Amino acid sequence: MNRVTLNDTHAIAIGAGILGTGGGGSTYLNRLRLDNEIRKQGRNVDVVQADDVPDDALVCAVGGMGAPTVSNEKLQAGDEIATAVRALEAHLRRQIYAIVIGEIGGGNALGPMVAALQLGLPVVDGDGMGRAFPELDMDTFMICGVSPAPFVLADSHGNVSAFTRIRSAKQAEEFARRLTIEMGGSAALVMPVMTGAELKATIIRDTVGLAKRIGETVLDCRARSVEPAETVAALCNGRVLFSGKIVDVERRTVAGFARGKLIISAFDNFDQQLRIDFQNENLIARRNGRALCTVPDLITLVSLDDGEAIGTESLRYGLRVAVLALPAPKELKTPEALAVVGPRAFGYDLEFLPLAGDLL
Amino acid sequence: MNRVTLNDTHAIAIGAGILGTGGGGSTYLNRLRLDNEIRKQGRNVDVVQADDVPDDALVCAVGGMGAPTVSNEKLQAGDEIATAVRALEAHLRRQIYAIVIGEIGGGNALGPMVAALQLGLPVVDGDGMGRAFPELDMDTFMICGVSPAPFVLADSHGNVSAFTRIRSAKQAEEFARRLTIEMGGSAALVMPVMTGAELKATIIRDTVGLAKRIGETVLDCRARSVEPAETVAALCNGRVLFSGKIVDVERRTVAGFARGKLIISAFDNFDQQLRIDFQNENLIARRNGRALCTVPDLITLVSLDDGEAIGTESLRYGLRVAVLALPAPKELKTPEALAVVGPRAFGYDLEFLPLAGDLL
Numbered sequence: 006m007n008r009v010t011l012n013d014t015h016a017i018a019i020g021a022g023i024l025g026t027g028g029g030g031s032t033y034l035n036r037l038r039l040d041n042e043i044r045k046q047g048r049n050v051d052v053v054q055a056d057d058v059p060d061d062a063l064v065c066a067v068g069g070m071g072a073p074t075v076s077n078e079k080l081q082a083g084d085e086i087a088t089a090v091r092a093l094e095a096h097l098r099r100q101i102y103a104i105v106i107g108e109i110g111g112g113n114a115l116g117p118m119v120a121a122l123q124l125g126l127p128v129v130d131g132d133g134m135g136r137a138f139p140e141l142d143m144d145t146f147m148i149c150g151v152s153p154a155p156f157v158l159a160d161s162h163g164n165v166s167a168f169t170r171i172r173s174a175k176q177a178e179e180f181a182r183r184l185t186i187e188m189g190g191s192a193a194l195v196m197p198v199m200t201g202a203e204l205k206a207t208i209i210r211d212t213v214g215l216a217k218r219i220g221e222t223v224l225d226c227r228a229r230s231v232e233p234a235e236t237v238a239a240l241c242n243g244r245v246l247f248s249g250k251i252v253d254v255e256r257r258t259v260a261g262f263a264r265g266k267l268i269i270s271a272f273d274n275f276d277q278q279l280r281i282d283f284q285n286e287n288l289i290a291r292r293n294g295r296a297l298c299t300v301p302d303l304i305t306l307v308s309l310d311d312g313e314a315i316g317t318e319s320l321r322y323g324l325r326v327a328v329l330a331l332p333a334p335k336e337l338k339t340p341e342a343l344a345v346v347g348p349r350a351f352g353y354d355l356e357f358l359p360l361a362g363d364l365l
Numbered sequence: 366m367n368r369v370t371l372n373d374t375h376a377i378a379i380g381a382g383i384l385g386t387g388g389g390g391s392t393y394l395n396r397l398r399l400d401n402e403i404r405k406q407g408r409n410v411d412v413v414q415a416d417d418v419p420d421d422a423l424v425c426a427v428g429g430m431g432a433p434t435v436s437n438e439k440l441q442a443g444d445e446i447a448t449a450v451r452a453l454e455a456h457l458r459r460q461i462y463a464i465v466i467g468e469i470g471g472g473n474a475l476g477p478m479v480a481a482l483q484l485g486l487p488v489v490d491g492d493g494m495g496r497a498f499p500e501l502d503m504d505t506f507m508i509c510g511v512s513p514a515p516f517v518l519a520d521s522h523g524n525v526s527a528f529t530r531i532r533s534a535k536q537a538e539e540f541a542r543r544l545t546i547e548m549g550g551s552a553a554l555v556m557p558v559m560t561g562a563e564l565k566a567t568i569i570r571d572t573v574g575l576a577k578r579i580g581e582t583v584l585d586c587r588a589r590s591v592e593p594a595e596t597v598a599a600l601c602n603g604r605v606l607f608s609g610k611i612v613d614v615e616r617r618t619v620a621g622f623a624r625g626k627l628i629i630s631a632f633d634n635f636d637q638q639l640r641i642d643f644q645n646e647n648l649i650a651r652r653n654g655r656a657l658c659t660v661p662d663l664i665t666l667v668s669l670d671d672g673e674a675i676g677t678e679s680l681r682y683g684l685r686v687a688v689l690a691l692p693a694p695k696e697l698k699t700p701e702a703l704a705v706v707g708p709r710a711f712g713y714d715l716e717f718l719p720l721a722g723d724l725l
Contacts, residue, residue, distance in 0.1 A: 092529055096456060162532050166540065169452055170525040180526065183547040187540055 006130060006214050009050035009118055014039050016220030021114035022314030023219050023237060023329065024212070026303045028263075028286035029111020029137035030069050030076045031316065038083060039115045042122045050118045051127035053103055055208045058129065058201035063099050065090060065198045066133055066146060067117045068107035070158070070181060071191030073285060073318040074256070074263040076112070082161040085193030086120035089159035093195050096155060096167050104128045105204065107144060107194070109212040110137025110286070111316065116193075131208040135334035135364055136303050139262055139285035141181055142174035143346050145336050146197050149207040153177040156196035160188035186261045209334050215241075215365060223312040233312030234327035242362035243331035246290060246297055247279040248272070248309065251324045256317065263317050269326060279328060281306075283317050288351055290328060299358050301338065301346045303331040332360040366490060366574050369410040369478060374399050376580030381474035382674030383579050383597060383689065384572070386663045388623075388646035389471020389497030390429050390436045391676065398443060399475045402482045410478045411487035413463055415568045418489065418561035422462035425453060425558045426493055426506060427480055428473040430518070430541060431551030433645060433678040434616070434623040436472070442521040445553030446480035449519035453555050456515060456527050464488045465564065467504060467554070469572040470497025470646070471676065476553075491568040495694035495724055496663050499622055499645035501541055502534035503706045505696050506557050509567040513537040516556035520548035546621045569694050571725060575601075583672040593672030594687035602722035603691030606650055606657055607639040608632070608669065611684045616677065623677050629666075629686060639688060641666075643677050648711055650688060659718050661698065661706045663691040692720040 009017065018032040025032070043049060058064060067086045069076055094101055104121040106114055109132040121128045133144030147153060154171040158181055166184060171177045177196070185192040199207070222240050226233035234245050249269040256265035264284050271277035279297075282289045287304035290297050298304050306315040309325040337346055338359060348355040369377065378392040385392070403409060418424060427446045429436055454461055464481040466474055469492040481488045493504030507513060514531040518541055526544060531537045537556070545552040559567070582600050586593035594605045609629040616625035624644050631637035639657075642649045647664035650657050658664050666675040669685040697706055698719060708715040 088530075096527075096529070159530075162536075163530055164528070164532055164536060164540070165530040166526055166528045167456075168524070168526045169456070170448075170519075170523055172522050172524055176522075176524060180524070180544060180547055183543055184540060187543040 006217065007052050009052060011040060011043055013217055016224055017213065017216045018115060018220065019223045019313060020216030020219030021109055021111055023305050023307060024109050024216055024303065025111030025137045025314055025316065026286045026305050027283055027317040028073055028139060029108055029113040030073050031112045032115060035112035035115035038119050042119045046122050050121055052130050052213060053127045055129050055131050055205050055210055058103055058204055060200060060202040062102035062201040063198060064103045064105050064129065064201065064204050065093060065101055065195050066105040066107040067120055067193070067195050068113040069116050069191060070141065070185045070194040072258050072261055072263045073316050074258045075190030077318045079189055079191055084123060085159045085161060086116060086195070087123040088163065088165060089157040089193045089195040090120060090124055092159065092165045092167060093155065093157045093198065101126060105208070106132040106213070108132055108134040108137045109216055110134065113137065114216055129204065129208065130213045131210040132212045133208065135209040135212055135337060137286050138346060140178045141194060141196060142178045145207045145209055145342070146199060147174040148342050148345050151197045151199050151203050151207060153197055155198060156194065158184055159193045164188065182261045190261065209336050211365060227311060232309060234307055234329060237312065238329050238331065241331040241364055243329055243360060246328040246330040248327045249279070251320060251322055251326060254320045254322065256320065267320055269328065284351065285317060289348065289353060289355065290330065296355055296358060298330040298360065299348045299355055300351060301333040302360050303329070303333060303364070305329045305331070330360055332362045332364055334364045366577065367412050369412060371400060371403055373577055376584060377474060377573065377576045378580065379583045379673060380576030380579030381469055381471055383665050383667060384469050384576055384663065385471030385497045385674055385676065386646045386665050387643055387677040388433055388499060389468055389473040390433050391472045392475060395472035395475035398479050402479045406482050410481055412490050412573060413487045415489050415491050415565050415570055418463055418564055420560060420562040422561040423459050423558060424463045424465050424489065424561065424564050425450060425461055425555050426465040426467040427477045427553070427555050428467035429476050429551060430501065430545045430554040432618050432621055432623040433676050434618045435550030437678045439549055439551055444483060445519045445521060446476060446555070447483040448523065448525060449517040449553045449555040450480060450484055452519065452525045452527060453515065453517045453558065456529070461486060465568070466492040466573065468492055468494040468497045469576055470494065473497065474576055489564065489568065490573045491570040492572045493568065495569040495572055495697060497646050498706060500538045501554060501556060502538045505567045505569055505702070506559060507534040508702050508705050511557045511559045511563050511567060513557055515558060516554065518544055519553045524548065542621045550621065569696050575725060587671060592669060594667055594689060597672065598689050598691065601691040601724055603689055603720060605687050606690040607688040609639070609686065611680060611682055611686060614680045614682065616680065627680055629688065644711065645677060649708060649713060649715065650690065656715055656718060658690040658720065659708045659715055660711060661693040662720050663689070663693060663724070665689045665691070690720055692722045692724055694724045
């Protein structure tokens with residue numbers, strides 16, 4: 006694809022929601038913002054392929070940082086990402102060539118497009134996660150050794166902080182998380198800066214296109230009055246893990262994350278239950294204590310009615326859901342990646358149990 | 366004075382300790398570091414007067430941030446301040462003309478001299494507090510409207526963060542405090558950056574000289590086997606508020622500060638007690654519930670034996686102390702300053718009860 010128009014934003018929002026595995030922020034709010042910005046500017050979002058970015062050009066990944074429970078209620082000023090990118094350019098005395106989507110999951114697929122329009126820059130078709138993850142060091146850029154410094158955080162009051170030297174990506178996560186909390190629980194993040202050559206070596210390609218295809222599939226099922234879950238699962242080489250009703254949700258916003266677990270009961274047999282643990286994103290799905298799907302594979306709850314993803318901030322008793330289990334992109338299943346985004350990296354005493362196939 | 370030599374550091378350390386009102390960090394550790402740096406570089410610290418700094422030159426105030434309870438135990442790498450100043454210069458693409466001491470109280474009088482030697486720059490004779498204060502917005506620079514941005518924090522691992530836009534000095538304090546905690550409880554701070562003209566309009570002059578004179582007075586009393594408290598009080602236009610033994614200390618390191626209170630009992634009558642509340646620095650001295658001395662006037666505990674100041678991190682049962690009450694410099698007693706550093710700014714329902722006279 007080479008542009009995002011008003012005709013695409015609905016599908017991309019739905020697809021990004023499903024790739025968000027519960028996190029990545031509200032697609033609803035960010036789609037409103039994106040539609041508004043496209044109308045205001047009177048032009049579409051230009052999309053470039055990673056392989057068309059010159060090796061020596063500079064690009065930067067961007068997104069919103071914070072718990073989805075917060076970012077859904079604390080509205081953005083609307084120009085935080087653009088402010089942060091401009092601060093980065095001022096610090097580097099270099100122009101940014103294109104905006105990279107840090108995570109394709111959730112509202113974080115769309116916020117970078119708003120910023121790209123404001124900055125007059127294209128976005129790259131791809132991202133660093135192929136889904137959403139709770140921590141900023143959990144992207145293919147960092148995993149493949151792109152430097153975490155410099156990075157920039159900006160808040161809705163215009164406060165800007167540039168971390169110019171940083172010892173590790175993990176350290177960057179800790180500092181940025183702490184400052185995001187102090188900034189009210191959500192902030193715009195620009196990280197990492199990289200060359201076109203680094204981008205090509207690390208990005209997960211075609212995920213904007215994938216989000217759009219998933220969304221179009223959902224919209225098509227809706228138009229045909231078909232439940233979309235099975236069709237979406239098939240498109241993504243995955244399966245429907247479970248269907249039922251949410252019967253329990255434990256959720257706390259702690260240390261800047263939305264953490265908790267939920268339990269879904271089958272419609273026909275209340276004792277048939279699926280339990281999902283989450284930290285912003287859904288991480289582990291278990292049945293009778295046995296893990297069925299594990300991070301980095303994607304676990305997404307979609308509404309049985311309309312196929313829309315349900316974010317961790319929107320979980321509540323009584324929702325009728327299907328649980329999608331989709332295989333992660335291959336870039337997340339290398340030993341180096343699993344050390345950062347596998348179950349053990351989240352504190353679970355579990356091996357990664359890969360679903361067959363790859364997302365893309 | 367126009368330089369600090371190995372012959373001066375002992376006196377300045379003692380004097381800065383007394384001006385520290387319990388805070389500002391260890392003078393012992395920073396004097397060792399300063400002596401070591403003077404020997405290593407084979408030259409003295411150049412001292413310039415504020416009025417000799419060109420109006421259009423850039424200077425920056427520097428110091429250590431964090432609870433003294435932490436900085437006494439978590440040793441510095443030794444070049445944090447210099448690293449932070451260099452990061453500021455790189456950000457601004459401007460050379461810094463001279464180093465300004467952010468607070469003359471405690472080890473923060475000496476750390477900037479170490480950095481000045483490392484950077485090959487002079488220090489200005491004066492500071493922004495005339496004492497020590499717990500929060501970074503509590504200096505005459507900020508009180509008089511110097512911009513808090515940009516400011517830089519650096520830690521002992523080489524991590525550097527430049528806050529390039531910030532809404533208020535109070536906001537800067539909150540962000541910097543939070544990040545300092547994440548950096549392990551102590552960090553180097555460069556803040557604010559100002560022109561020579563701004564420096565001249567805001568600095569409290571001659572406080573390096575005052576620290577030296579206080580220290581020399583203590584050393585002279587020691588040589589004559591005289592208790593130094595009364596002599597030091599007289600030199601500073603203050604008085605000895607109380608003498609006795611510390612009988613109770615409550616102290617917690619909370620939210621990045623050492624907070625608490627202590628009680629001193631008179632030697633001849635245990636029921637005669639003085640209570641002091643502190644937040645890094647001593648803030649309020651009360652007898653029978655009545656305030657006798659209030660911030661910003663200086664309340665300093667000195668050992669009855671040798672006249673050395675006792676930091677809040679070193680308070681313990683049984684220490685025999687004199688409590689000095691010294692009037693604040695006049696720059697801290699304007700209505701604008703009292704709004705930031707008076708008792709109400711620290712949450713006490715008390716008016717400032719000024720001692721007669723001024724410190725300088």
